[in-house]
Amino acid sequence: MSIEVKNLVKQFNDKTVINDVSFKVNDGEVLAIVGFSGSGKSTILKLICELIKKDSGEIITPEGEDIAMVFQYSALFDSLNVADNIAFALHERKDLRNKYSEKDIKHIVAEKLELVGLKGIERKFPAELSGGMQKRVSFARAIVTEPKTILYDEPTAGLDPISSTLIEDYIVRLKEETNAASIVVTHQMSTITRTADKIIMLYDGKIVFTGTPAELLKQDTPYTKQFVTASLEGPMKIAA
């Protein structure tokens, strides 16, 4: 369901990390947030799912609806195996706790694992998986409740191109099938072009570009030019 952010401001110890950011993601839309490392992309996602408190501004998300998040560093529960990680919400969440039988849950877990290309690893523990595998399990865990608002923090970072495509296709499929509103934080061109309907570029806590992937690739602003060509020359300085 749609997410609207208005004049969002967030400071960490007097440093303004998000400085008056506004955007809207409609149902059935994927917004990509791009920008330098440290530009505040993860912070925006954490603000939206209320893991941290905003200083001012408005965040409008649908009342009482799940917001799912795929974390940048997977954040799998390392004392639980893959199956229990994915089924965690089904086992523990108040409104889902007694809804599914163990057999149903097993089925759902197997289905989600197949979807991320990791069939049959139910009994492995997170520490036994590669970084990319952890990322995909984390993806499966986030979507198990079929949320309508999904935040992805670099879902494809560190994945091989084929696994990336798998995840990208699924982001698009989820959006089309469930009309979900999603935000994808990413540095990866393939993820931007394959999934995004809209893009915002952050720099120094502000939005410096808004547009479509095609507009980004046109490179007709100093910011898009620097981003697409990955150049050290341009308005954005890495030290900022």
Added chain:
Amino acid sequence: MDYKLIYKYFKQTATYKIATGILADLYVFIETIGNIAYNGFHTCKFIIKGDINFKEVIEQCYRFGITSLPITLSIVGMTSVIVASQVASEMVKQGGSNFVGLLMTMLIVREVSAVMSGFAIISMIGSSLASEIATMKVTSQIDAMKVLNIDPIRYLFVPRILAGTMMMPIIVVIAGIVGVLAGAVTAHLSADLGYRAFFDSAWLGVYMKDLGVSLLKALAFGATIALVSCSTGYEATGGAKGVGIATTKAVVWSFVAIVIWDMVFAMVFFF
């Protein structure tokens, strides 16, 4: 007068630095107490509502009780050996053979079993609870839990604190029995005191009140160790260093809390 200049120089004085240092420490101290109280309150709310994950409770009981037992029993047993070996021969020499058992059981029931078990549990279980939860915190696992709409207090705190509260009395009773037996053997070997003489007087040292207080103490210790350790772990920030700090804090605060509890019990019941 140029107050700004005075202030500027005042800020460089040792007085200012020490004062702000103390204030900062005091702030952390009050914050820690506040967090412990807050988390404890929320835990109680779930327990009173009966909203409990029983599968986790059983798992944590196992961790609390079974995995720690060998070390706890050794520590209490050895403390008993140390005390008995020094006391028994002296008392026998002075004609107090009939009181060795009494003294040993009284000591063990009143203090040694609960306090030494508490210390053993802090070092084994408290530290592991704190580092476990702190690691979950600094690797975003707690955040992931919150985003999945699962209350970390219900999932992490409630089972651990219930397990601590329920298992501690059992541990203390078993440790007490082992302690008394170790005392008897030690008295026998070091002072040639007969088992019969030891146990005949040992019974005289066991009062119902002492047993009750010991069990109450065990309940309080178990709940406190679990709550303090979970809470300090939960407040951890930063990476591996944060986990280390949280673990140390859990151990130190649990130790202090237990000594304070012990003092409170002594004042209320034996003053």
